[in-house]
Amino acid sequence: MGRGQWLGVAAVCAAALTCGVAAALVSRRTAARRRWNRAVAVVRGLEEGCATPTERLRRVANSLAIEMFAGLASEGASKVRMLLTCVDALPNGSEQGIYYAIDLGGTSFRVMKLELGSGSMVVNKKVEHQPIPEELTKGSSEDLFNMIAFALKNFIEREGGSAEGKALGFTFSFPVRQASISSGSLIRWTKEFSIEEAVGKDVAQCLNEALVRNGLNLQVTALVNNAVGTLAMGHYYDEDTVASVIIGAGTNASYIERSAAITKSRCLLTSELMVVNVEWGSFRPPQIPLTPYDICFNDGTHNHYDQAFEKMISGVYLGEVARLVLQRMAQESDVFGSSMNCLSTPFILSTPCLAAIREDDSPDLRVVGRVLEQQLKIQDVPLKTRKLVMRVCDIITQRAARLAAAGIVAVLQKIGRDGTLCGTTEARKIRGEPKRSVVAIEGGLYQGYSIFREYLNEALDEILGDEIASTVTLRVMEEGSGIGAALLAASYSSTRQQHSP
Numbered sequence: 259m260g261r262g263q264w265l266g267v268a269a270v271c272a273a274a275l276t277c278g279v280a281a282a283l284v285s286r287r288t289a290a291r292r293r294w295n296r297a298v299a300v301v302r303g304l305e306e307g308c309a310t311p312t313e314r315l316r317r318v319a320n321s322l323a324i325e326m327f328a329g330l331a332s333e334g335a336s337k338v339r340m341l342l343t344c345v346d347a348l349p350n351g352s353e354q355g356i357y358y359a360i361d362l363g364g365t366s367f368r369v370m371k372l373e374l375g376s377g378s379m380v381v382n383k384k385v386e387h388q389p390i391p392e393e394l395t396k397g398s399s400e401d402l403f404n405m406i407a408f409a410l411k412n413f414i415e416r417e418g419g420s421a422e423g424k425a426l427g428f429t430f431s432f433p434v435r436q437a438s439i440s441s442g443s444l445i446r447w448t449k450e451f452s453i454e455e456a457v458g459k460d461v462a463q464c465l466n467e468a469l470v471r472n473g474l475n476l477q478v479t480a481l482v483n484n485a486v487g488t489l490a491m492g493h494y495y496d497e498d499t500v501a502s503v504i505i506g507a508g509t510n511a512s513y514i515e516r517s518a519a520i521t522k523s524r525c526l527l528t529s530e531l532m533v534v535n536v537e538w539g540s541f542r543p544p545q546i547p548l549t550p551y552d553i554c555f556n557d558g559t560h561n562h563y564d565q566a567f568e569k570m571i572s573g574v575y576l577g578e579v580a581r582l583v584l585q586r587m588a589q590e591s592d593v594f595g596s597s598m599n600c601l602s603t604p605f606i607l608s609t610p611c612l613a614a615i616r617e618d619d620s621p622d623l624r625v626v627g628r629v630l631e632q633q634l635k636i637q638d639v640p641l642k643t644r645k646l647v648m649r650v651c652d653i654i655t656q657r658a659a660r661l662a663a664a665g666i667v668a669v670l671q672k673i674g675r676d677g678t679l680c681g682t683t684e685a686r687k688i689r690g691e692p693k694r695s696v697v698a699i700e701g702g703l704y705q706g707y708s709i710f711r712e713y714l715n716e717a718l719d720e721i722l723g724d725e726i727a728s729t730v731t732l733r734v735m736e737e738g739s740g741i742g743a744a745l746l747a748a749s750y751s752s753t754r755q756q757h758s759p
């Protein structure tokens with residue numbers, strides 16, 4: 259072969275090689291694009307599954323209102339329990355004296371002392387937060403109540419006060435069948451608490467016994483749900499407060515109902531009004547499909563397919579839903595590289611982390627990168643993937659906040675404050691202008707996550723329309739669940755009754 263021919267062959271080989279490399283590159287890129295598209299498809303699927311257009315939210319509100327009607331008719335007629343609380347009068351500002359409260363329900367509990375002066379005046383307030391060791395949420399009821407009583411005893415001693423004859427409010431944020439204002443049996447645990455032998459027990463009595471064991475001479479005067487406590491505090495400051503909502507570790511609502519509208523358990527009805535603990539966490543909105551992540555997630559918790567509304571809205575769960583979506587993205591594509599072990603650890607992504615991701619407004623999404631690195635041990639995530647992660651957190655946040663808004667509208671609808679009865683000029687002539695409605699609200703998720711609040715308020719306006727929305731005020735009640743229990747203890751204590759006119 260002559261030199262010219264060699265050169266020709268070499269040129270052909272080089273061209274073939276270049277073509278091969280180029281083809282390999284193209285096919286690698288195509289594969290990478292395909293994998294990226296699969297990650298994007300996961301997010302699109304989530305977006306479709308979580309869609310909450312206004313009309314759908316109206317129907318959700320309507321369904322919940324119907325469930326609420328059914329729940330008041332007879333026991334077990336609805337998934338929404340509509341528990342009668344035995345609270346037939348709310349604090350009105352005339353309460354005076356020193357009261358204690360214990361607030362148990364989330365990841366921490368609180369002990370507090372409240373000194374009240376007349377005219378809705380909190381003269382002095384001392385609150386202490388204590389974490390609840392996880393093993394106590396799954397151990398024995400005696401250990402749990404002992405720990406609480408012991409903490410109260412230390413608190414009173416540190417404060418230099420005396421428990422002698424004082425009234426005690428006990429906020430217990432789980433569904434309870436109330437027998438009186440100061441007693442009630444636990445129906446079931448929620449929010450990852452699971453001390454099975456406590457179910458069916460009178461939780462006020464459990465606490466009273468623990469107080470005796472710890473040498474404290476005081477007893478539970480008012481046993482209240484946190485939603486009821488928040489309503490009580492709201493009413494103490496503003497008599498237009500008609501309902502309350504909790505959006506924290508769990509979610510719930512309570513409101514003031516006419517006794518005439520309640521047909522079940524009539525023996526508990528002692529006056530014209532009764533506060534009802536809705537327990538809306540167990541509502542399953544028929545218009546909102548469970549996404550594969552909700553389903554998978556339900557498989558992993560002890561209260562499997564229950565508490566659907568709560569699992570779509572509240573703080574114990576949102577981070578976990580996001581983790582499951584990110585895990586699916588990692589399985590479908592290589593967006594997180596090979597370091598994805600942590601993504602298979604349940605509850606490793608907390609809701610505060612989800613909020614931090616969504617609220618990151620730095621141009622390079624630095625916070626998103628940091629959370630992925632520190633919480634999930636996923637490093638060097640490119641910007642376009644961080645954007646996708648933020649989108650996941652946004653979708654989950656939006657659905658939660660908008661469903662919570664629909665829940666609030668359902669409560670307003672139940673008491674005729676959503677405008678549907680006074681929308682027409684004719685109806686208005688009969689019923690008058692819509693009344694001002696205050697909804698007291700408490701919970702870390704609502705108070706600490708501004709984008710959640712914005713989405714909720716926006717949805718409320720959309721569902722109610724501007725005119726009615728302008729008559730509804732959401733008012734944050736800081737520490738409302740515990741302070742409200744102390745206020746109710748004040749209202750229902752014998753000392754207070756002696757002072758009453």
Ligand code: BGC
Pocket residue numbers: 363430431432433448449483484485504506507508509510511537539568
């Ligand atoms: C409980 C409610 C409570 C709510 C908010 C739910 O899991 O069932 O009783 O009010 O959490 O803490």
